[in-house]
Amino acid sequence: xxxxxxxxxxxxxxxxxxxxxxxxxxxxxxxxxxxxxxxxxxxxxxxxxxxxxxxxxxxxxxxxxxxxxxxxxxxxxxxxxxxxxxxxxxxxxxxxxxxxxxxxxxxxxxxxxxxxxxxxxxxxxxxxxxxxxxxxxxxxxxxxxxxxxxxxxxxxxxxxxxxxxxx
Amino acid sequence: xxxxxxxxxxxxxxxxxxxxxxxxxxxxxxxxxxxxxxxxxxxxxxxxxxxxxxxxxxxxxxxxxxxxxxxxxxxxxxxxxxxxxxxxxxxxxxxxxxxxxxxxxxxxxxxxxxxxxxxxxxxxxxxxxxxxxxxxxxxxxxxxxxxxxxxxxxxxxxxxxxxxxxxxxxxxxxxxxxxxxxxxxxxxxxxxxxxxxxxxxxxxxxxxxxxxxxxxxxxxxxxxxxxxxxxxxxxxxxxxxxxxxxxxxxxxxxxxxxxxxxxxxxxxxxxxxxxxxxxxxxxxxxxxxxxxxxxxxxxxxxxxxxxxxxxxxxxxxxxxxxxxxxxxxxxxxxxxxxxxxxxxxxxxxxxxxxxxxxxxxxxxxxxxxxxxxxxxxxxxxxxxxxxxxxxxxxxxxxxxxxxxxxxxxxxxxxxxxxxxxxxxxxxxxxxxxxxxxxxxxxxxxxxxxxxxxxxxxxxxxxxxxxxxxxxxxxxxxxxxxxxxxxxxxxxxxxxxxxxxxxxxxxxxxxxxxxxxxxxxxxxxxxxxxxxxxxxxxxxxxxxxxxxxxxxxxxxxxxxxxxxxxxxxxxxxxxxxxxxxxxxxxxxxxxxxxxxxxxxxxxxxxxxxxxxxxxxxxxxxxxxxxxxxxxxxxxxxxxxxxxxxxxxxxxxxxxxxxxxxxxxxxxx
Ligand SMILES: Cc1cc2nc3c(=O)[nH]c(=O)nc-3n(C[C@H](O)[C@H](O)[C@H](O)COP(=O)(O)OP(=O)(O)OC[C@H]3O[C@@H](n4cnc5c(N)ncnc54)[C@H](O)[C@@H]3O)c2cc1C
Ligand code: SF4
Ligand code: SF4
Ligand code: FES
Numbered sequence: 001x002x003x004x005x006x007x008x009x010x011x012x013x014x015x016x017x018x019x020x021x022x023x024x025x026x027x028x029x030x031x032x033x034x035x036x037x038x039x040x041x042x043x044x045x046x047x048x049x050x051x052x053x054x055x056x057x058x059x060x061x062x063x064x065x066x067x068x069x070x071x072x073x074x075x076x077x078x079x080x081x082x083x084x085x086x087x088x089x090x091x092x093x094x095x096x097x098x099x100x101x102x103x104x105x106x107x108x109x110x111x112x113x114x115x116x117x118x119x120x121x122x123x124x125x126x127x128x129x130x131x132x133x134x135x136x137x138x139x140x141x142x143x144x145x146x147x148x149x150x151x152x153x154x155x156x157x158x159x160x161x162x163x164x165x166x167x
Numbered sequence: 168x169x170x171x172x173x174x175x176x177x178x179x180x181x182x183x184x185x186x187x188x189x190x191x192x193x194x195x196x197x198x199x200x201x202x203x204x205x206x207x208x209x210x211x212x213x214x215x216x217x218x219x220x221x222x223x224x225x226x227x228x229x230x231x232x233x234x235x236x237x238x239x240x241x242x243x244x245x246x247x248x249x250x251x252x253x254x255x256x257x258x259x260x261x262x263x264x265x266x267x268x269x270x271x272x273x274x275x276x277x278x279x280x281x282x283x284x285x286x287x288x289x290x291x292x293x294x295x296x297x298x299x300x301x302x303x304x305x306x307x308x309x310x311x312x313x314x315x316x317x318x319x320x321x322x323x324x325x326x327x328x329x330x331x332x333x334x335x336x337x338x339x340x341x342x343x344x345x346x347x348x349x350x351x352x353x354x355x356x357x358x359x360x361x362x363x364x365x366x367x368x369x370x371x372x373x374x375x376x377x378x379x380x381x382x383x384x385x386x387x388x389x390x391x392x393x394x395x396x397x398x399x400x401x402x403x404x405x406x407x408x409x410x411x412x413x414x415x416x417x418x419x420x421x422x423x424x425x426x427x428x429x430x431x432x433x434x435x436x437x438x439x440x441x442x443x444x445x446x447x448x449x450x451x452x453x454x455x456x457x458x459x460x461x462x463x464x465x466x467x468x469x470x471x472x473x474x475x476x477x478x479x480x481x482x483x484x485x486x487x488x489x490x491x492x493x494x495x496x497x498x499x500x501x502x503x504x505x506x507x508x509x510x511x512x513x514x515x516x517x518x519x520x521x522x523x524x525x526x527x528x529x530x531x532x533x534x535x536x537x538x539x540x541x542x543x544x545x546x547x548x549x550x551x552x553x554x555x556x557x558x559x560x561x562x563x564x565x566x567x568x569x570x571x572x573x574x575x576x577x578x579x580x581x582x583x584x585x586x587x588x589x590x591x592x593x594x595x596x597x598x599x600x601x602x603x604x605x606x607x608x609x610x611x612x613x614x615x616x617x618x619x620x621x622x623x624x625x626x627x628x629x630x631x632x633x634x635x636x637x638x639x640x641x642x643x644x645x646x647x648x649x650x651x652x653x654x655x656x657x658x659x660x661x662x663x664x665x666x667x668x669x670x671x672x673x674x675x676x677x678x679x680x681x682x683x684x685x686x687x688x689x690x691x692x693x694x695x696x697x698x699x700x701x702x703x704x705x706x707x708x709x710x711x712x713x714x715x716x717x718x719x720x721x722x723x724x725x726x727x728x729x730x731x732x733x734x735x736x737x738x739x740x741x742x743x744x745x746x747x748x749x750x751x752x753x754x755x756x757x758x759x760x761x762x763x764x765x766x767x768x769x770x771x772x773x774x775x776x777x778x779x780x781x782x783x784x785x786x787x788x789x790x791x792x793x794x795x796x797x798x799x800x801x802x803x804x805x806x807x808x809x810x811x812x813x814x815x816x817x818x819x820x821x822x823x824x825x826x827x828x829x830x831x832x833x834x
Contacts, residue, residue, distance in 0.1 A: 011823060017707075024242045027271025035277045035286040038293065038823040041243070043751065043811060047795030052816055059824045072690045075707045076794035077682070077771035086799075118276065 008062035008128040010037040012121070013052065015045045017075040018111050019067035025114030033118040034125045037065060044068065046079025050090050053104060057094070063103045063128040067117065070108040080108070100131055171205040171299055174233045175291060176224055178215035178240035180270055187274035189284045193239075196288055200828055201295050207231060215240050216249050224250070225257035235301065236264040237294040239287065242271045260303035262750070262810065267294035289823050296822030300814045306747035309397040309789055312497035313741045316341065316401055318389060318680075321349020322723055323715025324502035325371050326730030327737075332380035334738055339494050340375065341403055342385045344433065346451035347372055349504055353434060353528060355535040355542065357723060358583040359613035365537070369450045376452040384492070386457055392684055393773075395789040396710025397497045397746060405490040408457035410444075414482035417454030419446065421474035421483065429462045436507075436528040439539030444474050448537065458483075498710045498737040501694060502730060503680060505716040508563035508570070508670035515631045516562065516667055522547040523645055524632060524665045527580060534587050544592050546664060553663035555595040556588045557647045559629050563670035565601060570670050572691060575720040577668040578604045582614055584666055585622045596622045597660055599629050599649055607722070625660070627652045632665050671720040684711050685772045693719045704733040708772070708792070709748065712736055751793035751810045757783045759805035766797040766806060 014020040020041050026033065042048065045068025053064045066087055074080040084106060091101035105124055109117040175197040179185035190211045198209035208227055212220045215238060227233055236259065238250045243266045251261035269287045277283040313336045317328045320342035328338045340347070351357070352372075354364040375381055384405055391402040410421075425442035434447040441447075443463040446456045464471035465485065475483040510518035510526050518524045523546050525533065536542035545552055558581045564574040578600065585596045603624075605611045618624070631648040637659065644661035651658045673692030674680065681688045686706040687695045694713045697705040704712050714729040715721070721729075740746060753774075755766075760783040766775050767784060774790035775797060777783075786797070786806070798806045798813070807813065821827050 009824065011820060021244065024244060024268075024271045027242070027268075027275035030275050032278060033276055035273070035279070035282045038286065038289050039272060040293070040816060040819055040823065042795060042816070044794040044796065047799050047808075047811060047816075049799040049813065049816075051813075052820065055817060056820055056824070059821060059826050061824060070690075072688070073695070074687070076792060076796065077685075077687050079771060079794050079796045082769070082796055082800075 006129055006133060008036050008125060008133070009060060010063040010065055010121075010124060010128060011056040011061045012037045012039045012065040012067060013045065013048055014039050014041055015047075015068045015074075015080070016041055016043045018069035018073065019045070019107070019109045019117065021111035022067075022109035022113045022117040025111065026118040027114075029114050031115050031118040033121045036125045036128075037121050044074060044076045044079045045083035046074070046076060048083050048086055050086055050093070053090050054094075057099060057103070057134060060134075062131075062134045063105065063124060065121065065124055066104070066106045067109055068106075070110055073110065099134065102127060102131065103134065171234045172207045172232055173201075173205045173235040173237060173295060173298065174224065174227050174231065175201070175206050175209040175295065176215055176220075176236065176238045176240075177209070177211040177269075177291075178220070178238065179211060179213045180215075180241060180274075181213065184240070184270050184274045187277060187280060187283045188269060188287045189280060193284055193287050193291070197291050197295075200288075201292065204295055204827065205235070205299065206295060207233070216246050221249070221253040224253055228254065228257040228259050233259065234263065235298045237291065237298050238264065238266045239269045239291050239294065240266060242268045262304040263298065263301050265294045265298040265301065267291060289825055292825055292828065293819040293822035296827060297815050297819035300812065300818050302809065304750040304809055306750050307752075307788060308745050308747055309395070310745050311397040311740055311743060312399075312495055313337065314339065314494070314496045315737050315741075316389075316399070316494060316496040316499045317502060318499065319349070319502035319504055319715070319717065320344075320347030320375075320383075320385070321502060321504045321715060321726075322351045322368065322371075323504065323717070323726045323730040324349070324500070325368075325375055326727045327500045327502060327714055327734040328375060328381055329371065329378075330731050330734035331737060332378050335380065336738070336741055337380050337382070339382045339384060339401075339403075339496065341387050341389055342383075343388055344447060345386050345408070345445070345457045346447040346453070347375060347383070347385060348447070348452070350528075351723060352448060352450075353436065353535070354531045355538075356583060356587065358579045359609045361583070361586070365450060369452075372450070372452040376454075383453060385453060387492075389683065390491070392499075395787070396708075396740075396748075398789070399496050399499060399710065401494040401496060401499075403492045403494060405492060406457075407460075407487040407489050408455065409460070409483060409485055409487050410455050410457060411482045411484045411487070412453065412455045414480045415455045415478075416480050416482075418479075419449075419456065420477050420479070422446070422456060424473045424477040426471070426473055427462055427464050429459070435539060436526065436532050438529045438532045455482075498712065498740055499684060500712045500714055500730075500733045500737065501680070501684060501686075501717055502714045502733075503674050503677070503717045505671040505720065506674050508672050510562055510667045510669050512569065513562055513667070516559065516629070516665070517632045517634075517645075518667055521632065521634055521645060521665075523553075523663060524667065527577075527584070527666060527668050530584055530666045534584075534591070542591075544588060551663075552592050553588075553594050554592075555597070555644075555662040556592075556664045556666065557597045557599060557632075557645070557660060557662040558584055558666045558668065559632075559647070560598065560600040560668050561628070561670075562667040563672070570672065570691065572720070573604065574670045575604075576671065576722050579610055579613070579722065581666075581668045582617045584668075586617050586620060589617075589620050589622060594663075597647070597662065598622060598624050599647065600624065600626060601628055607724070625649060625651050625653075625658070636661075671716060674717070677717070684708070686711050686713070693717070704729055704736060709746075710740070748789065749793070751808070752788045752791045753786050753793065753795065753798055753806050753808045754788070755784050755786055756805050756807065757781065759803050760784055760801075761803045761805070763802065766801055769796050769800055771796070
């Protein structure tokens with residue numbers, strides 16, 4: 001670790017219809033936000049498998065942003081309510097792993113809310129920056145817990161960057 | 168997994184990307200760092216989407232035997248189709264091409280060149296990892312049944328049905344009430360031209376009733392919808408009317424002879440009576456009456472049968488039962504219209520408590536020559552002509568307590584009422600408005616005409632309508648209390664009659680209807696269109712279209728426009744005969760499915776059914792719209808989605824986190 005400002009890595013999940021388009025709009029409108037977030041496009045926020053989020057943490061992300069259409073506006077009726085339920089469950093689950101629940105955040109953004117989404121990203125980056133790096137595998141190891149959730153994660157753990165970080 | 172041969176193409180987008188991202192470095196990096204992941208060629212170009220840029224990709228696909236393509240450029244919503252097509256033209260399956268956005272998500276939103284370039288690397292790495300797991304897909308082709316279902320026989324449904332039937336294709340028109348016509352049939356005059364509603368509507372209704380390509384199912388409702396675009400199976404319940412339509416001549420003697428009168432809450436808006444055997448109105452289409460069994464004396468006591476005795480045609484049939492009809496159609500248009508806001512909810516205006524407060528629909532019946540007063544504008548006593556009338560705009564609209572939205576038609580409808588009162592009674596007329604919204608062809612001209620007729624306009628929101636008088640001239644009057652915002656003073660205006668221009672609201676059952684047809688409602692309850700500007704009559708569900716006030720408040724011209732537009736969309740589909748569906752679908756692997764059925768109720772399109780024999784869940788590919796909810800929920804990992812499988816998402820995640828940079832893809 002050096003003295004430079006900590007730059008968190010945040011993985012963001014977007015749905016194809018609203019929040020991805022909000023991100024597009026933020027771009028078209030040239031609204032600026034920090035480059036710490038990397039987005040994955042899904043068809044709907046209902047596609048979010050809790051494992052994706054845990055994988056992201058295990059793989060080195062410091063925060064996960066889940067985004068979707070506003071309640072009542074999901075293009076697949078109301079699958080975003082399932083995302084809401086899963087997020088709440090996830091926040092409770094990660095807390096038990098010793099991860100601050102604030103590292104999982106849910107934001108509704110309509111296709112018109114580019115500025116709003118950009119602001120939400122900026123806010124989250126600041127918040128995670130304040131929380132500091134996650135270093136989950138090391139934390140888990142310190143607590144004597146196994147951080148191996150699935151074989152896929154095990155392969156992540158031996159990746160060089162994390163081994164380096166662990167030293 | 169055999170090593171793929173991947174091409175990476177970085178677009179400069181002029182300076183749009185190249186201005187903030189070091190595209191040369193990015194390209195060189197992709198070619199080097201991702202070589203062990205299968206990247207065999209990485210190129211950058213000024214405008215990748217131009218034909219020269221596309222040629223570049225096509226040439227590599229052919230000469231370098233590429234098996235995958237990643238384009239780093241603008242949003243997939245802009246150019247995914249372009250690059251897929253370029254790949255397909257060069258002989259590669261289009262779904263093996265992935266477009267990642269380094270413009271909307273990188274160069275346009277970030278400023279620091281080094282940081283932006285670093286992020287662009289992660290984005291490309293994610294795309295490369297993901298594309299490795301893509302599989303070649305073929306669009307599914309489904310045949311289109313040329314028959315169409317139209318639900319709702321208001322002016323929107325009438326227009327849509329007519330356009331399709333006139334083109335020679337069959338239409339089933341399902342209407343809940345005994346007659347088609349909808350709200351328009353209740354009106355006397357229509358703004359802004361004041362043509363008589365019946366004169367322009369009834370000929371259309373008659374054409375519907377006699378059209379060789381239209382099956383008119385009135386007094387009917389849709390019970391169930393199965394299937395998918397091109398091939399819907401619809402179950403319709405045709406309620407027993409107790410009148411045999413093969414024999415009935417529509418003479419209406421039965422109506423005359425029926426001894427039981429009931430208040431008609433639908434067509435007469437509660438202002439008039441109908442019989443227990445009735446047609447909604449004399450020009451009803453179809454012309455056959457129905458017996459309202461709940462109010463019929465015979466059904467209640469077993470005695471009466473006056474209608475049967477007097478029917479010369481012998482058409483009355485007390486034994487008739489509901490009929491269940493199965494229809495096969497390729498497309499569906501929903502034109503179920505609106506309900507009027509229940510003005511009793513705005514308690515301070517006294518509707519339902521103060522006799523001479525009327526709703527807008529009641530007033531329509533009052534002015535209608537065929538209405539309960541033969542068109543005489545009189546007070547609730549049925550005799551007295553009002554000397555002064557107050558018309559209150561925006562009742563239940565633009566009001567946070569009820570509906571935030573503007574009901575669009577109320578200003579014009581209130582102006583129409585003001586004109587009619589003036590013309591027919593000479594009474595003093597006061598319009599109470601918040602803003603005057605008369606934006607459409609000839610609408611403001613109409614406003615000016617009403618202004619010149621001496622109608623008073625008072626700006627503000629009415630606080631109260633009361634029968635408590637403060638002064639002798641307020642005695643026996645309804646007093647309208649308002650802050651006149653143009654002079655900044657409280658005023659009390661005594662009138663004989665008050666008309667409430669009530670909001671248009673979504674049908675009370677719009678949620679259930681939306682659910683039945685697999686579409687959604689906005690927060691306010693209106694059916695949601697596919698795109699508010701560019702696709703206003705399609706929905707997110709293929710093969711389901713919406714038209715008229717079911718989509719949102721609007722006047723008759725816009726309603727008719729949407730009816731015709733929905734018909735045009737359906738006709739386009741019918742002409743295609745078949746249609747290709749995006750192959751973004753979920754699939755159950757039988758061997759992994761434990762039969763827990765967790766997924767069965769999750770699917771918003773009821774695409775998942777349980778195969779009792781095999782004890783596994785099965786997804787109907789044509790119904791599935793690819794949301795992926797079931798994939799995420801299946802505890803056995805038995806469901807996978809083309810284009811969004813666990814492997815694809817995980818791989819992209821790992822790519823974005825640059826975890827696999829040092830690891831070659833193992834075979
Ligand atoms: C008081 C008043 C005055 C107006 N005056 C004018 C005017 O002068 N000029 C003008 O341009 N506009 C006027 N409007 C607006 C006009 O009423 C609408 O634009 C128009 O009627 C909308 O037509 P529609 O077919 O969408 O809906 P509707 O007229 O509501 O018709 C919908 C039809 O669908 C049927 N239905 C509903 N649900 C189902 C179901 N589940 N299954 C089967 N059938 C169903 C209903 O019974 C009805 O027949 C006025 C509105 C009001 C309230
Ligand atoms: S959730 Fe999965 S295991 Fe359960 S029935 Fe559906 S497909 Fe089968
Ligand atoms: S992906 Fe969505 S639409 Fe398709 S079967 Fe699963 S839940 Fe239904
Ligand atoms: S489509 Fe956006 S949350 Fe479902």
